[in-house]
Amino acid sequence: MEKLKLKNLYDDFRDGKTLKAYASIIAxxxxxxxxxxxxxxxxxGHTHSIMKxxxxxxxxxxxxxxxxxxxxxxxxxxxxIDHAYVLAMQEDVIxxxxxxxxxxxxxxxxxxxxxxxxxDVRFVYSPLDCIKIAQENPTKKxxxxxxxxxxxxxxxxxxxxxxxxxxxxxxxxxxxHVTVPEVMVELIDSRDEHIDSYNHQIDAFLGPSHVSVxxxxxxxxxxxxxxxxxxxxxxxxxxxxxxxxxxxxxQFVENRxxxxxxxxxxxxFEGNLNAQKMIEQYFDKVxxxxxxxxxxxxxxxxxxxxxYASYDAEVIYKDILPLAQIEDxxxxxxxxxxxxxxxxxxxxxxxxxCKPNSPVGSxxxxxxxxxxxxxxxxxxxx
Numbered sequence: 001m002e003k004l005k006l007k008n009l010y011d012d013f014r015d016g017k018t019l020k021a022y023a024s025i026i027a028x029x030x031x032x033x034x035x036x037x038x039x040x041x042x043x044x045g046h047t048h049s050i051m052k053x054x055x056x057x058x059x060x061x062x063x064x065x066x067x068x069x070x071x072x073x074x075x076x077x078x079x080x081i082d083h084a085y086v087l088a089m090q091e092d093v094i095x096x097x098x099x100x101x102x103x104x105x106x107x108x109x110x111x112x113x114x115x116x117x118x119x120d121v122r123f124v125y126s127p128l129d130c131i132k133i134a135q136e137n138p139t140k141k142x143x144x145x146x147x148x149x150x151x152x153x154x155x156x157x158x159x160x161x162x163x164x165x166x167x168x169x170x171x172x173x174x175x176x177h178v179t180v181p182e183v184m185v186e187l188i189d190s191r192d193e194h195i196d197s198y199n200h201q202i203d204a205f206l207g208p209s210h211v212s213v214x215x216x217x218x219x220x221x222x223x224x225x226x227x228x229x230x231x232x233x234x235x236x237x238x239x240x241x242x243x244x245x246x247x248x249x250x251q252f253v254e255n256r257x258x259x260x261x262x263x264x265x266x267x268x269f270e271g272n273l274n275a276q277k278m279i280e281q282y283f284d285k286v287x288x289x290x291x292x293x294x295x296x297x298x299x300x301x302x303x304x305x306x307x308y309a310s311y312d313a314e315v316i317y318k319d320i321l322p323l324a325q326i327e328d329x330x331x332x333x334x335x336x337x338x339x340x341x342x343x344x345x346x347x348x349x350x351x352x353x354c355k356p357n358s359p360v361g362s363x364x365x366x367x368x369x370x371x372x373x374x375x376x377x378x379x380x381x382x
Contacts (some may be wrong), residue, residue, distance in 0.1 A: 013237030022242035023058040043208035044368030051377035066340035073366035078326035081106030097145040129374035145200035182300035207233035218269025293335025332361035344374040
């Protein structure tokens with residue numbers, strides 16, 4: 001029997017005939033709209049799929065994508081990058097993080113720059129790799145610089161759980177996990193006096209899929225009910241996205257405003273209850289977390305519970321960690337891009353001074369950033 005190949009699993013979700021069929025359905029429904037619709041895809045994975053497969057070309061002019069802040073690397077403020085840099089430069093520290101974080105520039109440089117100066121900085125695919133690194137380096141402090149939305153938070157929680165259960169003394173955590181619903185509220189109704197989001201252009205949300213696998217679609221209930229914004233949780237493949245767009249358009253045509261799940265093959269309303277329980281066991285919400293370009297977003301970040309402070313690098317190294325907030329390069333408009341107020345080509349340094357091999361802003365650094373997507377796939381829209 002022929003072995004199942006990976007491409008067999010996604011071919012149907014990239015089928016050209018299916019995409020065109022959805023495009024036709026959307027076009028017919030869009031004729032019934034009384035105004036254009038702006039749909040924000042919150043997740044960077046959606047942005048890359050939209051750009052890679054040229055989906056804007058398939059849609060009528062009155063359906064518009066606006067790009068949100070759905071990349072955990074993109075939204076990390078410079079002062080927290082500086083935390084990572086300072087920790088990495090300590091003689092007794094091995095700093096461990098996930099891939100794209102190494103390239104993000106802080107005020108002192110990136111973690112890649114720190115490594116070039118002799119710091120021991122490593123990236124891993126799984127947080128649990130920290131255990132092996134700790135065992136191989138018993139005289140070093142292994143600091144896991146944890147990032148990500150609800151998708152990756154359970155993996156950090158599992159590592160915390162194992163460190164405690166195995167009594168591993170030399171693993172510490174710098175927690176930078178953030179949560180999606182709170183920033184979606186911020187985009188609609190900013191509560192930061194320095195950021196004006198009241199002139200937002202969001203009519204509906206394409207909900208992130210992997211986040212929803214963990215947290216459940218339930219986290220978006222408030223948006224149709226309290227903010228009159230439909231949410232359709234969609235998969236990342238182009239057919240998923242097109243079906244999700246079709247579902248949103250139909251809601252407007254039928255004068256509905258609801259939470260719906262397109263990605264039913266993976267996402268449920270309740271989500272992964274075991275993962276949620278693990279997160280609740282080890283993490284508390286912080287009152288404010290500063291998002292790059294978005295300002296202070298209430299209760300949108302996580303921290304280790306106080307009872308686990310002996311594992312918290314922010315507590316242990318508090319005397320050497322910088323506190324000052326640091327703004328982005330004056331020519332970089334990542335903040336506007338992350339809020340859906342601008343698109344990458346509107347930036348004066350996009351594709352010139354700011355490229356993937358010489359990024360100025362975080363949206364170009366990350367493989368999921370909107371600027372990186374436009375740079376890599378933007379020719380598909382010409």
